[in-house]
Amino acid sequence: MPRVTLQTIADRLGVSRMTVSNAFSRPDQLSPALRERILAAAQELGYVGPDPAARALAKGTTGAVGILLTDSLRYAFTDLVAGSFLAAIAEELTPTGLALTLLTASGSDDLVPARDVAIDGALVYSCDPTSPAVAWLRRRKLPMVFVDQERAEDVPSVNIADRDGAGAAARHLLDLGHRRIAIATNGQHGRYGFITDPDDVVEGHSSRQRRLGWFDVLKPAGVEPVVIRHPLERTDDVRRDTRTLLDRPDRPTAILCFSDATAVGVLQAADDLGLRVPADLSVVGFDDGPLATQLQPALTTVHQDVEEKGRLAAAALTEAIRRSRTGETGPVPHVLLPATLVVRGSTGPAPL
Structure with missing residues (x-):
């Protein structure tokens, strides 16, 4: 036909x-x-x-923006915090008519999403700053916004005060009398399991800032925390190594977690060993997503406004696209949202 x-x-x-x-x-x-x-x-x-391609060529715009994620798109669909962030972006973009395209930081010889997918601009979310994908977006001179990334003077950014929030969490445990404290953090590359030198691993921006915040408080107090490290989605690995950690005679009395999802693996390990939370072990998460109040006991955690972060990121990108089209110049905005400790039932005084 x-x-x-x-x-x-x-x-x-x-x-x-x-x-x-x-x-x-x-x-x-x-x-x-x-x-x-x-x-x-x-x-x-x-x-x-x-024809969409012909229309895009005629208008000089694709009507879509990309969001560059870590190596796995699975994270965007399985992590509740990432889901809330993406939903807020989509809601903010709806009135503009812009579509949202998910991009992975990896690719093949034939297709590199950051290089080949037609988009008008991109959000770079929690990615390795040395990733070739980020370099491709820069090479294309696309309007960009960094989210949970190391700040760059020429790129708008939206970040969380991760270091302050992590420091508040560590201070909370010290105030409760804990001195044997462990850290369960995350990473997408490098070594996993028990880490003897946290300075010697490749970290994303949020991981590094949270680690610095914990150590800002713990080191002056003379606390040398044991550190375990795993990809964010590998709660089974967190559970396994936490079980090993908690099965020692000198087991920690408290664990600081990179995220609420990480805290799930820690709580499961405690339950495996018959340890009571918080009587035997205090646990602190980070994010204050939907999981935090669903867990038993409810999780002490650091709150970040994920939906506001998504809204501000989308608004910053549409403004960057507008300025790119009009040739308008001016100061590049950098937003730092607060991170505040929320105390619930998963933390208590250090056991005697």
Whole structure:
């Protein structure tokens, strides 16, 4: 069957091709009656609409923005905090008509998403700053916003005060009398398991800032924490190594976790060994996502406003795209949202 085009509809109705095109792209140029006739004919003939690639070429815009994630897209669909962040972005973008395209930081020889996918701009979310994908976005000179990334002077950014929040969590445990404290953190690359030198591993921005915040408080108090490290989604590995950690005679009385999801693995390990939380072990998470209040006991954690972070990131990107199109210059905005400790039932005084 021959492909139905704008000219096909124009020939059917005895009007110009431009008139038919206006019915789809500039409806204010036609009378309601004429536009209705054109749309009815298009439906009858099975016309699927203007070719997106041709329309993008003509307008100089794709109508889509990318979000560059870590190596695995699975994280975007399984992590509740990442899901809330993406939902807030989508909600903020809805009135603009921009679509959201997920990009992985990895690719193949034939397809590198950051290089090959047509987008008008990109959010770079919690990625390795040395990633080739970030370099490709820069090379394309696309408007960008960094989220949970090391700040760059020429790129707008939205970050959380991770270091302050982590420091508050560590101070809370010291105030409760804990001195045998462990850390369960995350990483996407490098060594996993028990880490003897945290300075010797590759970390993302949030991981590094939270580690610095914990150590800012623990080291002056003379506390040398044991550190275990795993990819964010590998709670089973966290559970296994925490079990090993808690099965020692000198087991920690408290554990600081990179995230609420990490805390799940820690709590499971404590339960495996019959340890009571918080009587035998205090646990602190980070994020204050939906999990925090669903756990038993409810999780002491550091709150970050994930939805506000998503809204601000999307707004910053649409503004960066607008400025790129108009050639407007000016200061590049950098937003730092607070991170505050929320004390619940998973922390208590150090056991005697």
